[in-house]
Amino acid sequence: MAVKKFMYVNRKAPYGTVYALESLEVVLIGAAFDQDVSLAFIGDGVYELTKGQNTEAIGQKNFSPTYAALGDYDVTKIYVEKESLEERGLTLDDLQHLIWEDEDDDWAERDSIRLVSRAELADVMAEQEIILSF
């Protein structure tokens, strides 16, 4: 099967709508097909990655731990847009530390999150063959 460049664009905050969860489900399903996958978090999508989410009191499933498992599914390119973080008063320290293990380098841990500017992300987006937006 030909490998295509897939990008999942995440633009919605979690829990208020179902987009964030649905996107994650599609990413996990798509991961089974060994494609070249990138995730982009822009706008309120950056809120999906905040650490310390605790949904006990709102009676919804906390799906944020699943982002930490993406590395095991070979989803290792997670782009976070700098402008969106800044506008929301957030820094990388407010987000989960997502990593993947590089099997070509004795399973060394690598950062999955790439902090990029809007212009840089636009370039990455322009290289994609299939873009799915949530």
Added chain:
Amino acid sequence: MSLLHTVNKSPFESNTFDLCLGYAKDGSTVLLIEDGVYAATTGTSAADKIKNASGVSFAVLGPDLQARGLEGKLADGIKVVDYEGFVNLVAEHDSVQSWL
């Protein structure tokens, strides 16, 4: 007459927070719920607007803030309430305007 305004949309995605501020008169309360809680976090333009809105009380629903991992980012001048506190706010005001 005092109104309780509730806002449930992110201030970055919708104009309801700004619109609500334009309608919030002295003595009224703005309660941020669901994705509206993002307006209550530090370092945002929404938090600056809250700071400058004298005469209006602001509250945020704690469970929605916790769900989003933002308890530590709460801006000054905003009271955290639980579901019981939400009910009390409804009871204390004459009516409720939900900015959906």
